[in-house]
Amino acid sequence: xxxxxxxxxxxxxxxxxxxxxxxxxxxxAWLLGILAAWIVASWxxxxxxxxxxxxxxxxxxxxxxxxxxxxxxxSRDDNLLMQAVGAxxxxxxxxxxxxxxxxxxxxxxxxxxxxxxxxxxxxxGWVALAVAGWKHAVGTVAALATVGLLGYWNDGMDTLVVTxxxxxxxxxxxxxxxxxxxxxxxxxxxxxxxLDVMQTFPxxxxxxxxxxxxxxxxxxxxxxxxxxxxxxVIRVATEGIRGVSETTVEATTSLGxxxxxxxxxxxxxxxxxxxxxxxxxxxxxxxxxxxxxxxxNSPGLGKPVLRALTAGTNQVxxxxxxxxxxxxxxxMLDRVTTAASERSEVLARSGGTDRRTRWIVLGVAAIAAGxxxxxxxxxxxxxxxxxxxxxxxxxxxxxxxxxWTTDTFSGxxxxxxETTTTLFINPLQDLIASSPWFVTGTALLLVALVxxxxxAALTTLVCLAGIRLTDLWYDAxxxxxxxxxxxxxxxxxxALVGVPMARRRMxxxxxxxxxxxxxxxxxxxxxxxxxALFGPGRFTAIVxxxxxxxxxxxxxxxxxxxxxxxxxxxxATAAGSTPWQLIxxxxxxxxxxxxxxxxxxxxxxxxxxxxxGGLVGGGGLGxxxxxxxxxxxxxxxxxxxxxxxxxxxxMVDRVTRRAAARRTTSPSVRSALVIGRSSxxxxxxxLV
Numbered sequence: 001x002x003x004x005x006x007x008x009x010x011x012x013x014x015x016x017x018x019x020x021x022x023x024x025x026x027x028x029a030w031l032l033g034i035l036a037a038w039i040v041a042s043w044x045x046x047x048x049x050x051x052x053x054x055x056x057x058x059x060x061x062x063x064x065x066x067x068x069x070x071x072x073x074x075s076r077d078d079n080l081l082m083q084a085v086g087a088x089x090x091x092x093x094x095x096x097x098x099x100x101x102x103x104x105x106x107x108x109x110x111x112x113x114x115x116x117x118x119x120x121x122x123x124x125g126w127v128a129l130a131v132a133g134w135k136h137a138v139g140t141v142a143a144l145a146t147v148g149l150l151g152y153w154n155d156g157m158d159t160l161v162v163t164x165x166x167x168x169x170x171x172x173x174x175x176x177x178x179x180x181x182x183x184x185x186x187x188x189x190x191x192x193x194x195l196d197v198m199q200t201f202p203x204x205x206x207x208x209x210x211x212x213x214x215x216x217x218x219x220x221x222x223x224x225x226x227x228x229x230x231x232x233v234i235r236v237a238t239e240g241i242r243g244v245s246e247t248t249v250e251a252t253t254s255l256g257x258x259x260x261x262x263x264x265x266x267x268x269x270x271x272x273x274x275x276x277x278x279x280x281x282x283x284x285x286x287x288x289x290x291x292x293x294x295x296x297n298s299p300g301l302g303k304p305v306l307r308a309l310t311a312g313t314n315q316v317x318x319x320x321x322x323x324x325x326x327x328x329x330x331x332m333l334d335r336v337t338t339a340a341s342e343r344s345e346v347l348a349r350s351g352g353t354d355r356r357t358r359w360i361v362l363g364v365a366a367i368a369a370g371x372x373x374x375x376x377x378x379x380x381x382x383x384x385x386x387x388x389x390x391x392x393x394x395x396x397x398x399x400x401x402x403x404w405t406t407d408t409f410s411g412x413x414x415x416x417x418e419t420t421t422t423l424f425i426n427p428l429q430d431l432i433a434s435s436p437w438f439v440t441g442t443a444l445l446l447v448a449l450v451x452x453x454x455x456a457a458l459t460t461l462v463c464l465a466g467i468r469l470t471d472l473w474y475d476a477x478x479x480x481x482x483x484x485x486x487x488x489x490x491x492x493x494x495a496l497v498g499v500p501m502a503r504r505r506m507x508x509x510x511x512x513x514x515x516x517x518x519x520x521x522x523x524x525x526x527x528x529x530x531x532a533l534f535g536p537g538r539f540t541a542i543v544x545x546x547x548x549x550x551x552x553x554x555x556x557x558x559x560x561x562x563x564x565x566x567x568x569x570x571x572a573t574a575a576g577s578t579p580w581q582l583i584x585x586x587x588x589x590x591x592x593x594x595x596x597x598x599x600x601x602x603x604x605x606x607x608x609x610x611x612x613g614g615l616v617g618g619g620g621l622g623x624x625x626x627x628x629x630x631x632x633x634x635x636x637x638x639x640x641x642x643x644x645x646x647x648x649x650x651m652v653d654r655v656t657r658r659a660a661a662r663r664t665t666s667p668s669v670r671s672a673l674v675i676g677r678s679s680x681x682x683x684x685x686x687l688v
Contacts, residue, residue, distance in 0.1 A: 162298060
């Protein structure tokens with residue numbers, strides 16, 4: 001038999017490779033290209049067409065607003081608008097003065113207020129007991145006593161009076177508006193943009209136009225505080241009402257309830273806790289604004305802080321003591337209102353026995369408070385808080401500590417200031433502010449298009465056009481530079497602190513109370529130690545802004561990393577990922593939407609410090625606002641500078657929001673974007 005070898009069949013020819021299709025160019029590549037082109041164009045046109053305007057220079061636009069102020073003042077007696085505003089001003093002023101006679105100023109013919117310090121402690125303790133519990137009642141009494149021991153009893157009472165009147169008006173306006181927005185989609189769509197603009201305004205910007213209509217003193221303080229503090233309660237109460245289950249609402253409607261019954265029996269009770277959170281936010285915003293209103297001669301703790309800040313570094317101890325009194329009041333109000341939001345739900349579900357016990361306790365406490373009031377009216381020593389000298393001791397100790405710190409670490413602080421200015425601030429300012437205005441404008445427009453899409457680019461175009469028309473382009477770009485540098489530092493801090501908080505429960509327990517306390521401090525408080533360490537200048541303004549904005553960004557980053565699925569983390573760990581790889585390759589990328597939201601909030605909080613930074617040499621638009629506020633001939637320039645800050649705020653807010661929305665998949669983050677800055681320029685904790 002002969003073996004036959006058969007040739008194996010020839011293999012079929014391989015199919016031709018499909019042509020490779022290139023994917024879309026990544027955004028980072030577009031951004032690098034824009035930056036490179038920007039640098040080249042800046043180098044070619046450096047120092048040309050920057051639209052620089054000297055510090056005390058002004059244009060026709062500015063002079064027009066200054067003349068408008070003069071005309072309005074001249075027609076105050078004949079102008080119906082001014083007369084109507086005057087009537088409102090008298091109403092605000094009368095309410096504040098009447099309450100002052102009760103707690104802080106002499107009630108003629110009495111040489112002391114109607115209710116002395118002991119009576120105030122009794123009433124405040126009873127109110128805190130009723131709404132928050134006995135622990136917070138003790139804390140309230142201790143906090144107010146601390147303010148008195150520091151030597152600021154009357155100023156502290158004035159601050160509380162202005163805050164109380166402002167919050168009451170905010171609730172009278174805000175809650176009906178929230179009910180309307182919660183039940184009407186059309187009203188929600190119409191009013192939301194107005195709230196966005198109101199919350200983009202830095203607090204200081206309200207002062208200049210308000211003084212034009214309300215003058216100086218308590219009325220203008222109440223007016224600007226109401227405008228500044230009313231958006232949070234409207235937003236949060238609206239979300240609470242809209243968050244009531246549609247099934248529940250439909251069920252009550254099918255039972256024949258009227259709209260009023262549905263509102264009072266279902267929606268408001270079920271949204272009670274959320275509404276009280278809104279009251280908390282509005283209260284903290286009002287407190288922060290009542291301090292800033294010291295610039296318009298408003299009664300309260302703003303005056304001693306402002307006097308000490310303007311006196312220079314030799315008054316840091318006095319400024320610290322007054323600032324400490326502000327912090328004590330802020331923490332007291334925050335804790336009481338926060339506890340009230342938690343306690344309201346418990347009380348609503350409690351049984352009859354608990355309620356009877358509670359009413360008995362409140363009755364006994366009311367009798368004790370009444371005794372305190374009577375004693376404070378009959379005894380001079382219990383009416384006028386005694387001078388213990390504690391405040392002077394604290395101020396002297398703080399002044400000595402400040403002097404020692406500045407003498408010991410002056411070399412380090414000087415090096416840090418000069419290094420940061422040389423490596424970061426000056427180069428970025430040369431690129432943004434010293435480039436031709438049309439080069440910078442085009443670059444910013446393209447960046448907005450890449451990050452946020454066409455809607456963000458359109459908003460940026462409108463805002464940049466508005467900034468160009470204000471004749472303050474150069475100052476706006478100087479401010480924008482400082483804001484960007486500060487935001488970078490804020491995000492670095494947020495990552496360095498937020499990631500350990502998310503990964504270690506003990507770190508979170510230690511740091512979160514510190515962040516909560518930092519978030520209730522009014523912005524002025526941050527200037528005191530920073531000014532003592534670094535002296536006046538751009539760097540000082542940036543550091544103060546970083547300290548002010550860091551807490552909210554840190555908490556957002558921590559919450560974002562914490563929400564990464566435990567299953568995903570375990571899978572990455574099982575695959576052999578190191579802790580560094582786990583952070584950089586898994587947790588931070590999956591928390592990207594929270595990081596973008598943190599950058600959004602950081603930018604806005606830094607921007608809100610622009611004017612306050614102008615008080616310590618920050619320059620830019622902050623200096624222009626302060627100049628216009630302090631010198632009447634530059635009122636128009638200051639007013640326009642405030643509007644320019646608003647345009648910058650709207651621009652960065654919309655770009656970062658759109659960038660976050662394009663990355664967002666988490667409902668919690670989407671909700672945070674909707675609520676936006678309802679967590680307040682002064683108090684952000686409950687929503688973050």
